[in-house]
Amino acid sequence: MLSLPQLLWIAMIWAIIIAGAWLLAKYLFNVYTGKRSRLDRFLEPVERTIYRLIGVDPSVQMTGREYFVAVLLFSVFATALCFAILVLQGYLPFNPQHFTGMRWDTALNTAISFSTNTNLQHYAGESTLSYMSQMAAIQFEQFVSAAVGICVAVAVFRGFSGRFKGIGNFYYDFVRSITRVLLPMAVIAALVLVSAGVPQTLGGYVTASTIGGGAQTLAVGPVASLVSIMQLGTNGGGYYGANSANPFQNPTPFTNWLEIALMLILVTSMPFLFGRMVGNAREGRTLLIAAYVIYGINIAIAFAGATTLAAGMETGLGAFSSTFWTVTATSTMTGSANAALSAFNPLVILAALFGMFIQAAPGGIGVGMVYMLLYVVLTVFIVGLMVGRTPEYLGVKILPKDIKNAVIGFVAHPILIMVPLALAFSVGAVSATGVGTGPTGFTQVLYEFTSAAANNGSDFMGVAANTVFFNVSTAVVMWLGRFIGIAVMLVIADSMLHRQRVAQTGLRTDNLVFVAVLVISIIILTVLTFFPVLVLGPILSSLQGLGTI
Amino acid sequence: MTLSDIVGKPLAMALIALLVCGLAYPLFVTLVAGVAFPFQASGSLVTSGNAVVGSYLVAQNFSEAVFFHPNPSNYSASGIDPTITLADAYSQIPRISNASGLSRSLLYGIVDNATSRTEFLFGTSYVNVVSINMYLIRRYPMVYGRYASG
Incomplete structure (x- = not known):
C-alpha cells in the first residue's frame, strides 16, 4: 500500500x-520540422x-x-555488425579481461535483442562482454534502436497530421535524432x-x-x-x-531517481510532440493523460498488496x-531492473505484464505513441460502430483498410506471445531450463515471451534462458514484435497523409470523455485477450499466496 | 529501389552510427569523466597506503566483531549491496562496542551521521557499511591500526 x-x-x-517533457517537445518539434536553430552552425556541417x-x-x-x-x-545491418563484434570480441581491442567470443545463438539473440530496442539479456555482461562489445555492440545498438523508434513515431505523426508534404526521410530523421537529441542528452x-559514482x-x-x-574483483x-542511453532510449539492457x-x-538514491526520470522523459515528450505536429495541443494531451492513467492503474495494482517485496532488493534503494x-x-518498455523480479509480490508481476501487454502507456521510445495511435484507430472504429457513424480521427475518415491494418498490428502481439509459449511447454524446452512447472514457472515463461514480443527486455528467466530454443525463439519473437507494428502503422500513416480532411463532426477526440473511452477500450481489449494466461500464472500465484487456493 | 538503397545507404549509415555512438561517444565520455571525476570514474576505490582495499560502492567481507557487517550476499539482488538498514546498524553497536572499547554513544553518533534515506526526506534509513568501517579505521587508529596497511 x-x-x-x-x-x-x-x-x-x-x-x-x-513539465520537462513539454519543454523538450518544443525542441523536438523544431528538430523534426527543420526549424533554424543556434546549433545549426556546429551541427549542419557534420550532418551534411x-x-x-x-x-x-x-x-x-x-x-x-x-x-x-x-x-x-x-x-538488419546494425544487427549484423553487433553480431560480428560479439562473436569476434576475442580478437578485438578493448578486452582487458580477455573474454572469448559469444556462442552463436546467444550472440544472435543479443544482437536482435538490442537492435529491436528489447534488451533481453541471456548473459551477464560483467563476465561475458569485453569493453569493445559493451561499447560498439551494446551502446551502439542502444542509440540506433532508440533513434529508429523516434523516427518511426515522427513519420507516423506526419502522416496523421497531413500538414507536411510527406512522411519524411528516414536518414534525415535518423541523423538528427542522433546528433540533436540522443547524443547530447546521453553525454550530459x-x-x-559519473559524478554520482557510476564508473567510466x-x-x-x-x-x-x-x-x-x-x-x-571490482568489475x-x-x-x-x-x-545513460540504456535508460534514455528505453533500452534497459544493463552493463551488469x-x-x-x-x-x-x-x-x-540520487542515481536511482535520476535513472527513473531518464526512462520517462523522452517517451512522455512524444504525445506533446504529436500535439504540436497535428497542430492541436489538446489532441496530444488527451493521449498523454490516457497513457498516464493506465500507467497509474499499473502502479496501483503493483502496490495493492501489503508488501511488494521483502528481500531481493538493495537496502539503499x-x-x-x-x-x-x-x-x-515495464510501462515504458525499458525493462531495466533495480531488484530481483523473482522476489516481488505476484501483483507487481501482474502490473508489469499489463504494461507489456498494452505497450502504449506510455510505451517504448517512439513506438509507444505509435501503439497508442493504433488503439485510437481501433477505439474510434468501435465507437463509430456503436453510434452508427463513419469513424474519423483528426478530421480524416478511417477506412476499412486502416482497420484491417490496425487489427493485424493488435493481434500480432498475443499471437507472438501465446504460440511460442505453448510451443515452449509442448516441446519440453521449459523443463530443460530447470524452470518450475507451477504457476510461478508458467509466469516466468509467459513473462519471457511477453517481454520479447513487447520489446521490453525485462527478464524473469535470466541466464536460465540461455538455451538454443529460447535464444532463437525469442529472437524471432523480438524481430516480428518490433517490425509488424512499425509496418502497419507506417502503412496507415502513409495512406492517411493525402486523404481529404474535413472539419471534425463525429466523436471529439480532444477531451476527457475520449480519454475515458480510450482507456476503457484499451483495458477491455487487452484484458480479454490475455485473461486466460493471467489466470494460469500470476493470478493463481497471488491466490495461492493469500491462502485462498 | 536501387542496390544503393538496399545495401549501400543503410550499411553506410550503420557503420557511421557505430563509429559515432559505439566508439566516439563512450571514448569522449571516458575522457571527460576521467578528467572531471577521476575518483568516481575509476570505481570509487578505497585505498590504504598504496593498496586498493575495495570500493565504497561494493560490500566486502567485514567479518570481525569490531566492524559493521553487511547483509549476507543473497539478501540483495546484486549480491554486493554495501548498505544496511539503520536498525541493522544499531543492532550491531553493542557487539562493536564490546569488541573495540569504543563507547556506545560514540558509535550511535557515528551511525547517525552516516545515515541517508532512500527518498531523501522519507523512506528507508540506511548506512553504507564500507564507508562507516573505513571511517572507524581512519578515525581510531589505536583500535583499528592493524587494518590500516601502508
Whole structure:
C-alpha cells in the first residue's frame, strides 16, 4: 500500500517529468520540422558530411513503404555488425579481461535483442562482454534502436497530421535524432551519473585486497555511458547481470531517481510532440493523460498488496523505489531492473505484464505513441460502430483498410506471445531450463515471451534462458514484435497523409470523455485477450499466496 | 529501389552510427569523466597506503566483531549491496562496542551521521557499511591500526 508521502512523491516526480517533457517537445518539434536553430552552425556541417558519405538527399520524401524498408534494412545491418563484434570480441581491442567470443545463438539473440530496442539479456555482461562489445555492440545498438523508434513515431505523426508534404526521410530523421537529441542528452546524463559514482573507465577490472584479507574483483568499465542511453532510449539492457541493482550501475538514491526520470522523459515528450505536429495541443494531451492513467492503474495494482517485496532488493534503494522502478520499466518498455523480479509480490508481476501487454502507456521510445495511435484507430472504429457513424480521427475518415491494418498490428502481439509459449511447454524446452512447472514457472515463461514480443527486455528467466530454443525463439519473437507494428502503422500513416480532411463532426477526440473511452477500450481489449494466461500464472500465484487456493 | 538503397545507404549509415555512438561517444565520455571525476570514474576505490582495499560502492567481507557487517550476499539482488538498514546498524553497536572499547554513544553518533534515506526526506534509513568501517579505521587508529596497511 502506498503511504501519503509516497503518493506525493510520485505526483512530484510525474510533475517534474511532464513539465520537462513539454519543454523538450518544443525542441523536438523544431528538430523534426527543420526549424533554424543556434546549433545549426556546429551541427549542419557534420550532418551534411554524413548525408554525403552515405549518399542520400535528406530533402527527398519517402513513401511509407520506402521508409519502412529503410528502417528494416538499417536494422538488419546494425544487427549484423553487433553480431560480428560479439562473436569476434576475442580478437578485438578493448578486452582487458580477455573474454572469448559469444556462442552463436546467444550472440544472435543479443544482437536482435538490442537492435529491436528489447534488451533481453541471456548473459551477464560483467563476465561475458569485453569493453569493445559493451561499447560498439551494446551502446551502439542502444542509440540506433532508440533513434529508429523516434523516427518511426515522427513519420507516423506526419502522416496523421497531413500538414507536411510527406512522411519524411528516414536518414534525415535518423541523423538528427542522433546528433540533436540522443547524443547530447546521453553525454550530459552519463557525466552526471559519473559524478554520482557510476564508473567510466577503460582500465581493466580492479583487484582489491580487502580489509578482511581476501581478494575482491571490482568489475568496472565504460558503465555510465551505457546506463545513460540504456535508460534514455528505453533500452534497459544493463552493463551488469544484476542491471541497476548493481551498486556500480546505480550507487545512490540520487542515481536511482535520476535513472527513473531518464526512462520517462523522452517517451512522455512524444504525445506533446504529436500535439504540436497535428497542430492541436489538446489532441496530444488527451493521449498523454490516457497513457498516464493506465500507467497509474499499473502502479496501483503493483502496490495493492501489503508488501511488494521483502528481500531481493538493495537496502539503499528500498522496496518503494524498486517497485516503482519495475512498473515504470515495464510501462515504458525499458525493462531495466533495480531488484530481483523473482522476489516481488505476484501483483507487481501482474502490473508489469499489463504494461507489456498494452505497450502504449506510455510505451517504448517512439513506438509507444505509435501503439497508442493504433488503439485510437481501433477505439474510434468501435465507437463509430456503436453510434452508427463513419469513424474519423483528426478530421480524416478511417477506412476499412486502416482497420484491417490496425487489427493485424493488435493481434500480432498475443499471437507472438501465446504460440511460442505453448510451443515452449509442448516441446519440453521449459523443463530443460530447470524452470518450475507451477504457476510461478508458467509466469516466468509467459513473462519471457511477453517481454520479447513487447520489446521490453525485462527478464524473469535470466541466464536460465540461455538455451538454443529460447535464444532463437525469442529472437524471432523480438524481430516480428518490433517490425509488424512499425509496418502497419507506417502503412496507415502513409495512406492517411493525402486523404481529404474535413472539419471534425463525429466523436471529439480532444477531451476527457475520449480519454475515458480510450482507456476503457484499451483495458477491455487487452484484458480479454490475455485473461486466460493471467489466470494460469500470476493470478493463481497471488491466490495461492493469500491462502485462498 | 536501387542496390544503393538496399545495401549501400543503410550499411553506410550503420557503420557511421557505430563509429559515432559505439566508439566516439563512450571514448569522449571516458575522457571527460576521467578528467572531471577521476575518483568516481575509476570505481570509487578505497585505498590504504598504496593498496586498493575495495570500493565504497561494493560490500566486502567485514567479518570481525569490531566492524559493521553487511547483509549476507543473497539478501540483495546484486549480491554486493554495501548498505544496511539503520536498525541493522544499531543492532550491531553493542557487539562493536564490546569488541573495540569504543563507547556506545560514540558509535550511535557515528551511525547517525552516516545515515541517508532512500527518498531523501522519507523512506528507508540506511548506512553504507564500507564507508562507516573505513571511517572507524581512519578515525581510531589505536583500535583499528592493524587494518590500516601502508
